[in-house]
Amino acid sequence: AQSVTQPDARVTVSEGASLQLRCKYSSSVTPYLFWYVQYPRQGLQLLLKYYSGDPVVQGVNGFEAEFSKSNSSFHLRKASVHWSDSAVYFCAVTPYNNRIFFGDGTQLVVKP
Amino acid sequence: EAAVTQSPRNKVAVTGGKVTLSCNQTNNHNNMYWYRQDTGHGLRLIHYSYGAGSTEKGDIPDGYKASRPSQENFSLILELATPSQTSVYFCASGEFSLSNERLFFGHGTKLSVL
Numbered sequence: 001a002q003s004v005t006q007p008d009a010r011v012t013v014s015e016g017a018s019l020q021l022r023c024k025y026s027s028s029v030t031p032y033l034f035w036y037v038q039y040p041r042q043g044l045q046l047l048l049k050y051y052s053g054d055p056v057v058q059g060v061n062g063f064e065a066e067f068s069k070s071n072s073s074f075h076l077r078k079a080s081v082h083w084s085d086s087a088v089y090f091c092a093v094t095p096y097n098n099r100i101f102f103g104d105g106t107q108l109v110v111k112p
Numbered sequence: 113e114a115a116v117t118q119s120p121r122n123k124v125a126v127t128g129g130k131v132t133l134s135c136n137q138t139n140n141h142n143n144m145y146w147y148r149q150d151t152g153h154g155l156r157l158i159h160y161s162y163g164a165g166s167t168e169k170g171d172i173p174d175g176y177k178a179s180r181p182s183q184e185n186f187s188l189i190l191e192l193a194t195p196s197q198t199s200v201y202f203c204a205s206g207e208f209s210l211s212n213e214r215l216f217f218g219h220g221t222k223l224s225v226l
Contacts, residue, residue, distance in 0.1 A: 006154075009152075041219065041220070042219055042220070043116070043202055043204070043219050044155075044202070044204075044215070044217045045217070046214055046215075049214070090154065090155070099157065100206075100215060102147075102154045102155040104152060104153060104154035
């Protein structure tokens with residue numbers, strides 16, 4: 001069975017600070033992994049995805065994520081956050097079966 | 113850019129009433145999905161479809177029906193709405209080919225059942 005755990009429901013950082021949002025997954029196979037972002041009253045938008053190869057993948061707006069098979073993790077990072085990054089971030093996995101499983105999301109609050 | 117349109121954006125319904133949420137996609141994707149989003153639960157899959165005429169149960173299908181009459185349209189039907197179905201509902205379309213797994217989401221429908 002597949003599952004995704006985002007241990008932090010809410011993360012608060014100051015503008016300009018670095019960011020890490022954590023994601024752990026459970027899967028019987030190495031899945032495809034995603035990070036999505038949701039701005040207020042909008043649907044989810046894809047930030048980045050990982051299939052194979054280089055464990056560090058680059059996404060939009062300076063976001064990157066690192067896959068670790070040994071830790072079953074796919075943490076999201078950004079070197080310097082902006083107030084406009086305030087949103088809810090979802091980690092997701094798909095074991096190639098036409099379904100995507102989402103974590104509960106992490107609300108990011110960027111303080112000025 | 114791929115487009116998924118949901119209607120209505122907001123809906124207030126009475127307990128026991130019938131509610132239909134509509135979704136239209138212009139992406140020509142085979143797969144379409146209905147999720148509900150509740151605080152503390154993330155997105156939970158209700159029903160999905162592999163193409164016109166097909167519907168599949170997701171993780172929380174009880175109390176919901178789905179209809180996929182065409183490639184473009186996918187509806188979620190609440191025959192007897194209950195207050196526990198108050199939520200935000202998202203429709204998505206997507207394709208799952210090698211290296212191209214991605215979902216495109218609508219803006220959501222906020223449903224309140226009184």
